[in-house]
Amino acid sequence: MSAYEPPLQSVRFLVNEVLKAPEALAAAGWEDTTPDLFEAVLAQAGRLAVDVLLPLDRSGDEEGARVEGDGVRMPAGFGEAWRHWREGGWNGLAGDPAYGGQGMPALLDTLVTEMVCAANLAFSITPGLTQGAIRALAAHGDAAVKERCLPPMLAGDWTGAMALTEPQAGTDLGLLRTRAEPAGDGTYRLAGQKMFISSADHDLTGNLVHLVLARLPDAPPGTRGISLFVVPKRLPDGTRNGWSVLSVERKMGLHASPTCVVSYEGAVGWMVGEPHRGLAAMFTMMNHERLFVGIQGIGVGERAAQAALAYARDRVQGRAPGGGGTGGAGDPILHHPDVRRMVLTARLLTDAGRALAGWVALWLDRAAKDPSLAEEAEDWAALLTPVVKAAGTDFGFEAAVLAQQVMGGHGYIRDNGVEQLVRDVRATQIYEGTNGVQALDLVQRKLDLHGGRPLTRMLDAVEDAAATLADDPATAELAEPLRSAADRLRGLACWLRQEGRDPRDGAAGATDLLRLTALVAYGWMWGLTASAAARRPDGYDPAFLDARIGLARLFMTRLLPETAMLDARIRSGYAGLDAGLSDRLEGVEG
Amino acid sequence: MSAYEPPLQSVRFLVNEVLKAPEALAAAGWEDTTPDLFEAVLAQAGRLAVDVLLPLDRSGDEEGARVEGDGVRMPAGFGEAWRHWREGGWNGLAGDPAYGGQGMPALLDTLVTEMVCAANLAFSITPGLTQGAIRALAAHGDAAVKERCLPPMLAGDWTGAMALTEPQAGTDLGLLRTRAEPAGDGTYRLAGQKMFISSADHDLTGNLVHLVLARLPDAPPGTRGISLFVVPKRLPDGTRNGWSVLSVERKMGLHASPTCVVSYEGAVGWMVGEPHRGLAAMFTMMNHERLFVGIQGIGVGERAAQAALAYARDRVQGRAPGGGGTGGAGDPILHHPDVRRMVLTARLLTDAGRALAGWVALWLDRAAKDPSLAEEAEDWAALLTPVVKAAGTDFGFEAAVLAQQVMGGHGYIRDNGVEQLVRDVRATQIYEGTNGVQALDLVQRKLDLHGGRPLTRMLDAVEDAAATLADDPATAELAEPLRSAADRLRGLACWLRQEGRDPRDGAAGATDLLRLTALVAYGWMWGLTASAAARRPDGYDPAFLDARIGLARLFMTRLLPETAMLDARIRSGYAGLDAGLSDRLEGVEG
Incomplete structure (x- = not known):
């Protein structure tokens, strides 16, 4: 089975240095949400993930859930794991204290959830759905319903x-x-x-x-x-x-x-x-679940990125070109550039996803205590929910496939666990609104929401991040690629709004446009990360800080150029997709 | 289980109109390889695939092969299927008549093999390996070994x-x-x-x-x-x-x-x-297997493309934008542009793969009878074997994932069969030399082989195809995108040969370069296809001929632009992948 180590340093750096969450929460009126609190809860969640949930990942896959008698039986060990989950109070972590919840920030809940998803994606589903149901009932239920349902749900009963x-x-x-x-x-x-x-x-x-x-x-x-x-x-x-x-x-x-x-x-x-x-009420739950499913993809991406790096460091095979290796009869495959590419891509696609999901959660937290921030928080959530869901899961799948490829034949064998990651995470691209539905949500509802205000916010934030990058010699070269990717997104939003635009143009380019938006957003997060690392805060491994900047550079060099291709393809519009073929695609089957 | 219909019209068009195989074979000295022969054998192979092999695809997946007593037991039905296979003479189809083979062209064997792979990928492996072993023994075995082994192998015993x-x-x-x-x-x-x-x-x-x-x-x-x-x-x-x-x-x-x-x-x-x-001798087998594995990917791609189109035509859900639909409460999802995109992409990635594998097979066939063609045939096989293997399987996987996505939740359910295509075809990207190994073979051994002669042949052939496209008003617009993609490949080959080039640059860009080469080669095949369709040959459904041109247009508009991104990424070289991170990637794990 593939191992998993909770990425505690990375998460701490994200919370304290990239998002500066403790300060932002305190300014909005949160009490006691200190770095120490985050660290203590995350360490505890990490132990739960590794000690309780991870060992059930393979066995749960083998045994499966099934109908027995008049109900569903879960695989061996899941009942006991639930007992740990319930007794740890995890089901009520971010819940309303009026009904027995612990009242912690959604940001913390998001990071805990990612660890659960990484360790055991199947287990994560029941609590993930329960959290969304709690939110829908809290927002739309009458007093009696809330009184009856919320306390046992928050308690995990x-x-x-x-x-x-x-x-x-x-x-x-x-x-x-x-x-x-x-x-x-x-x-x-x-x-x-x-x-x-x-x-x-x-x-x-x-x-x-x-x-x-x-x-x-x-x-x-x-x-x-x-x-x-x-x-x-x-x-x-x-x-x-x-x-x-x-x-x-x-x-x-x-x-x-x-x-x-x-x-x-x-x-x-x-x-x-x-x-x-009812559909509007259900959207309270669905919006929560879409963010949750994005986090599922990020959790699997993290586990896959770890598996790829560990295998590539360990497996000796062939001599690396250009003398980059160790000089023996063979080198660890990590020294082979094509393997390095795969290992690093899995990492690039994961950390920025976590940062973006954290950005949304932090805004929701701030607005929960400070109503003056509600409009901005809603803008961020509206714009980024489809991005977190679709990009988090598409990139999580890509990371899992890359990790499997790094492992060669061993990646295809069940007991090594990575093939299960591929099979499991594949569902996240489909459920909770397919990623195509997320793309249509972005293009048809979110880009022009409130006259395009949410998108303008994001593009302004990207510009701020680019300006900060440009100001520091350690990161200055990262600014221009980020700005030019953002310009492409801005230009496409204008192009889509042009009068007389065929309504099918947006639909034809929706998936490409979501991916382009995700690449800009991920580049932005890598930009924030690089700037935070360049400030050389205390308390982090210097190699970790250096690597944050190197990874950001890699993202700008190797992944952002895809935005040019997506731009061209989107602008080919429905006409490009029509291609003179009939609506029913007659004759296409050969 | 997903259905499968042998793509007989498409294959007939490829053989007779795109490759003009009967004429080419006759000119090289083959006898009796008429269109009628191809058609009769392919129809029979199609029946074997659909009637015998397809029904065992799901059950074989469920039951699996296992060790029992002192040997391996195959799943129920596989023994009976092998009997059909053996009695039909399929194991010796392209084999030497001196040892009991039927002496048919490798091109025909390739097309038959694709149908077998589409119907039952697991079944295809035993005959696929046997063919390669026969070739290695025929090429390198002594008389006694050949006498003892070849007749029973060609007979299927x-x-x-x-x-x-x-x-x-x-x-x-x-x-x-x-x-x-x-x-x-x-x-x-x-x-x-x-x-x-x-x-x-x-x-x-x-x-x-x-x-x-x-x-x-x-x-x-x-x-x-x-x-x-x-x-x-x-x-x-x-x-x-x-x-x-x-x-x-x-x-x-x-x-x-x-x-x-x-x-x-x-x-x-x-x-x-x-x-x-021994390694050189084994390469006779390995080169055969690499082409075979590419065909495995193409076969799965064909089945996936069929499944996606069939589901999308049938499933009614939501109203299509822009009035493109049927006007009811819902439209077949095919009328949704994003679904249309997925269905068509699966098709684009499949048919060109078949054409390219057929191109190689036909050259090998011509050279087998006409030694004056050996050098050119070897050039084509050397250059295109890694492309057919890696692109055939990467694109087969992409097609299967797209088909699954078109089907939404139904694509994730085992009984619907498409998830099995994803699981099965995933192995083809890994075995027989991972696709990363194929990419290194292309970059490090094939691009500069004989001073770059094979690549020059291909680029000249692409230029010829573009000139033919430009000469016909029905296809003229397809010429320029194809030429400019080919120019990128030509430019990259020069860039890689520059004096003082870091040997790691080629390795860092290998996967991207293989993909770029594949896109140029697939564009070339779509170009040949469009020109053949524009000649409006008799005997084909007019909608089929129109669709060939539309598909070629779509390939040039939507898929070829990726070559610009790949070009930029390859030129970033190892420096772009180095990104200042250490060789051991210290600090990357977070």
């Missing part, structure tokens, strides 16, 4: 799941058919079938809730006729509610995460929020 | 495997330790352990042979002290030879292909070729 997809309604939720009939006593009876429902059932806790999208009898068609319901497994009187898991999917990976087909047969539910406004 | 890798010797075969002691009677006794040996044992046939690399007692160290031996499972007197399979690896995919750890304990072997010159 209940978990949460989201029940959206139906066989005919995946990306297009307007097509969903599950019905909810009022029972006359304030509750509803739900009937219908859902699929792809992660953690819809398990044996980790005695109870759990689904947040279910369904239609009232008088609902208008489409997305404006969808309401949200909370549907527990056990009713307040302890009896089993009227739904069951028909089957658990057999999947490429994430075997220890039950992906359920659920049948609701008069299940009792309580409405959350307003009738027919 | 024996199979072949290649035994190179040892735990400490993967890419670097110079490190191998297996010993061969002369027994005094002209035979040798082999002792040592090999790993990652595909099809080292199975129950498909009563006998099989390994081509084993080992050292004689007086062997010098390194690659100049390696000899090649043929080591059967059963000795001429019918007794079991002294080797055994210790275990079969558990892998990410290709479960129905046994990847064996083999222990040789005084196994009897016969030398093939000269003492200490």
Whole structure:
């Protein structure tokens, strides 16, 4: 199995030097969120990840979750791991103290979550969904629902799941058919079938809730006729509610995460929020989950980057060109430039993702205490959520594939663990809105939001970062590539807004545009990182600080030039993709 | 399970109109290789693929090959499939009639092989290795070895495997330790352990042979002290030879292909070729296998491209932008530009790969009958073998991942079959020399071979293709992008040859340079395809001919611009990859 070491120095540097989170949190009104607090909690989370979750990663993959009797059984050891999780208070880490949460910053929760994901991606899903469900219930539930659900959820005695997809309604939720009939006593009876429902059932806790999208009898068609319901497994009187898991999917990976087909047969539910406004309420959960899934990709990327470097340092094979090696009959493969390229690329794609997810979390934290920051925080979250989700997972997959390639045949063998990373992380590019859906969200909704204000904020921040880089001789050469990549993004946003623009142009270039935005954002994060390292703060290994600047340089030299290609491709528009082929692509199959 | 339809129209068009193979073969002295012959054999191969091999693809993945008793047991149905294979004469299709082969062109064998790979990648491995072993024995074996081995191998009564890798010797075969002691009677006794040996044992046939690399007692160290031996499972007197399979690896995919750890304990072997010159002899097999593995990637790409298009035409979800859809409550997702992009990219990456592999095969066929063409054929094979292998498999993997993404959650479910394509094809990027090794072969050995003659041939051929495109108004716009991509490759070859060039520059840019070469070569193949379609030959669906030109246009517009980015990255050289980081990458792990 591939090892994993919590990247504590890197995370500490990010929190204290790049994001300067303790100062920002204190200025917004947070109390006691000191560097020491971050460090203590992260060290504890790291031990949980390594000692409890990592050892179950392979065995969970081998055994898998399954339906047994009237419910889902998790693989051996997962129940015990959940007990550790619950007893450590992790399920309520960032939760509202009014309901028993620990009231810690989302930033800290994000970093803890990444370690959980790195150690055991399948395990991470149940708590990740529960956090989102808690947020949706806290934001939209009435007092009774909150009183009943939040304390046990924050305590880790209940978990949460989201029940959206139906066989005919995946990306297009307007097509969903599950019905909810009022029972006359304030509750509803739900009937219908859902699929792809992660953690819809398990044996980790005695109870759990689904947040279910369904239609009232008088609902208008489409997305404006969808309401949200909370549907527990056990009713307040302890009896089993009227739904069951028909089957658990057999999947490429994430075997220890039950992906359920659920049948609701008069299940009792309580409405959350307003009738027919359920989709908007559900978006509170979905937005949380999109950030969470991005962090899943980053966690896997971290583990893959570690695996690639460790193997490449250890494996001796062939002599490196140009005398760069050790001079023996063979050199560690790390001295082969093409292996070095793969090892470093996995690292470049990971650390900037963590920084970007941290940036969003910190803004949400600041706004949570200082309402004057709410507008800016919402802008950052709106713009960057699809980027964190899609880039975090696309790059996490790339990192895992690269690590596997570094390991050659050994990377293809199950017991070495890296092939599992590839299989597991592949799901994150698909679920919670495919990465194509994230790209459309960015292009069609986020770039022009509030007249383009969020994008302007980001481009201004990138310009500030470039100016700081330019001011220091140690980093000055990094400024120009970053500025020119940002200019491309600015230019494309203008191009998309041009009058008479074919509405299909944005859709045709959406995936490329998200990738370009991600490269600019990752370059920005590497720029901030290099500037922070160039200040040579105390308390870090000098080699670590040097490497931060070298990695930033590498990102600007080798990865940012891709923005030129993406720019050209996006500007070819729908016409470039049309290519004279018919809408139905007649004749293409050969 | 994902369906598969042999792409007969596309293949017929490639053979007759793009490659003009029947004329070229006849001119070189082949007899009876008419379009009708190709069509009849390909139709029969297509039926074998669909009726016999495809139904075993999923079940073979589920059951897997395993060690049982003293040998390897293949999954249910594989023995019966082998019987069909053997009785159809497929194992000897391109083999020498002097030993019972059918003497058909390698081009035809290549196209048949692709169908086998598409239907069942795991099944394809045993015949694919056997073909390479036959070639090595035919080229380097003495009369007795050929007489004993070739007839049963061509008949499909024996199979072949290649035994190179040892735990400490993967890419670097110079490190191998297996010993061969002369027994005094002209035979040798082999002792040592090999790993990652595909099809080292199975129950498909009563006998099989390994081509084993080992050292004689007086062997010098390194690659100049390696000899090649043929080591059967059963000795001429019918007794079991002294080797055994210790275990079969558990892998990410290709479960129905046994990847064996083999222990040789005084196994009897016969030398093939000269003492200490075994690596050169083995390269006859390896070069065949590299082309074969490229075809594996192309076969999987074809199946993936078909799956993506079929799903996207069928699945209704969301309304397409710009009124491009059908006007209902939802449109087939094919009408969504981002889905169209994925479906078409899978197709673009597949058809050109087939054409390029066919180009190489046709040259080998022509030279086999007309020795005056040998030099040119060797040039093409030398230059394009690493390209067919690495690009065929990288692009096959990309196509499979794209198809999975088009299918969303359904692409992640095992029973839908596409996730298996991703798992299976992933191995092809790793085995038979990782794609990084192919890239080094291209940059360090092939670009400058014979003073750059093979590359000049290719660039001249690309120029001819561009001139033909420019001459026809239907394709004129395709000429310039192709020329400018070819110019980049030409310029890079000069750049690499500059005096004083750091030897690490080529290694640092090798993977990018192989990809750039592949994009130029694929663009060239699309150019030939478009010109052939613009001639509007009889006997093809007009929509098919139109689509060939549209696809070529799409390739030039959307995929060729990547060459500019690759060019910039390659020119950043080792300095760009060095980035001031230490050779051991100290501090990079965070």
